[in-house]
Amino acid sequence: MIALDIELVQGAFRLEAAFQLDARVAALFGPSGSGKTTTLDAIAGLRTPARGSIVISGHVLFSSDAHIHVPAHQRHVGYVPQDVALFPHMNVRRNLLYGSHPGMSPDLDRVVGMLEIDKLVDRRVTELSGGERQRVALGRALMSGPSVLLLDEPLAAVDVPLRRRILPYLQRVRDDLKIPIVYVSHDRGEVEKLADVVVTLEGGRVARVENV
Amino acid sequence: MDVWRIAWFTVLCAAGATAVMLPPGVLIAWLLARRQFPGRALIETFVSLPLVMPPVATGLILLVLLSRRGAIGRVLERFGIEIVFTWKAVVLAMAIMGLPLLVRTARAGFEQVNARYERVAATLGARPLRIFLTISLPLAWPSVLGGAVLAFARALGEFGATIVVAGSIPGETRTLAVAIYSFAETGQDVQVFRLVLVSIAIAFAALWTANWLVERRAA
């Protein structure tokens, strides 16, 4: 359950978004510049709204009225940016374990098995292909034991055949780990394969919310 | 005069100065690269001041602050700590003259680190200190190391501030640069050339060591 109602000004761009979602996978859909990534960053705690509130599963992450601003490192969100940003000075294993906490994180073997990256764990991240990088970044986010997964255009950087191969992994994460996902995309077809709810953003405002 | 003793003393002091300035220098560099805070421009200017001021002027300011009647020296004297005209003054003068080079180089290194890595690390639960130690510092390391070597090299050759605040006391505060000046002023050319050769050798050794360290990391 995600309840969001924020105003965020960034230079000339103004985001005013409000929605409530109770979905396994919610997609933020819209053309580029519509405020999808900004919304995602606000949920992750990487941008601070001027006003409003963000509540996930009953936890208030941000509230301008109550002066609450939980810092990013205490939000327990699994965040995968568009360029995946694997730490280049660490190998795959150290990337995967960076955010893991004993007791809170899923089992490493289970995650690498599910994402089929078990043979990559001792590789350097510079040696990985685009699809491999996506899966390692996903694994890294999952290993932090997140209460929600935030994925920014996870399939934008990979070509169409690869997209078809990564999609099942995302579906597996959705079905096996039962972690809610907020998913940013500008591809309608992709959105319909994964999401239960689609929030369409246009020019910094919510245009509509639809069940798929 | 024992050339090797002067050289060894100079290298020790320069290494000590580098060690002393490294923690605050790296911290300042990171703050300037990543944080907005009141007084930022002031710190930025202040740190660069030794770069633009004549070294002798820097030495005089240190001297005025640290001498027995100075604002800091008066306090230190109560604890029995004397800085002026001791090796501690040599280390301090070297550290302050080297600091701008360290801060500027390291800062550029931190700025080149993609901020996304730091943001992702935060979402993975890392506190700012852990992000700094595991992400920012390792990724900026070649620049930090380069800055440290530059500062070390600057410290080796420091003259103007050193001679003012530490003096030129044979066997106590006389560094290579100060000794070269003294020998030149007393017409002892043979000693001058010996010291110059030793200085060149040390400078080469320092730069080669730095290159080797950077390349070994890159490999």
Next chain:
Amino acid sequence: MRPALLALIAALTSGAFQNVPSPKPITVSAAVSLTDTLTAIASEYANGGRGTVRFNFAASNVLARQIVSGAPVDVFVSADEAQMDLVAQAGLISDGTRVNLLSNQLAIVVPNDRPRTFRSVRDLADPAFKRIAIGDPAAVPAGVYAKQYLEKEGLWTAVASRIVPTGSVRAALAAVEAGAADAAVVYRTDARVALRATVAWVVPVAAGPRIVYPAAVVRTSPNVTEARRFLDFLHGASAVRVFERAGFAVLPVRAGAGPPRVPSRGR
């Protein structure tokens, strides 16, 4: 960085840094041109069990600034009166301790391979001297003296276009030794130790500017007795021998102005 730090600490507790001997040595700030003579005199002083001296040798203007800024100095020996006056104006000279210790003379040197002996200073106007090095008259005391002297002799306008100002008097000498200048006006003491330059003309004491090295005890010295004892020793027979060997003239102590008398002045 830790091994380096440990090495530093290790060195501090061992021999790389001289341990301060007891009793506490006095600190003498002296003009860099006195390095050799004062070092020799201090070793005699120490051998006689009178006490230990640690020197701080630099340009006199730097030394004066240090003292005025509060540096811990017991005795100041300056290469010119102006710098001693600066310290005196700051009220930092111990009453009745200032003495004119030494005097120096100017000399004109030429390269070894083109030796000359002047009949008078006027020979400097010879067009063969295309470049004449002197300390920068705007900053270097030796340059100030050289300009004063040449003006007094009415030669300045004739040679002004050929003057090469240098950053120190040693640099002027070095220019001649390197063959970069055809002549230089330097101190007689410098000329004496030059290896590749020879003296063409020594400026007579009466004709030249008054070049005096004053010495005094610094008022803030915690070791006034020790400081005075060393100052006295500089006027003693053995010190005078060292100074004169180097080409300095040791000045007699003026009555009432100097430190307490020491028997047998040697002059």
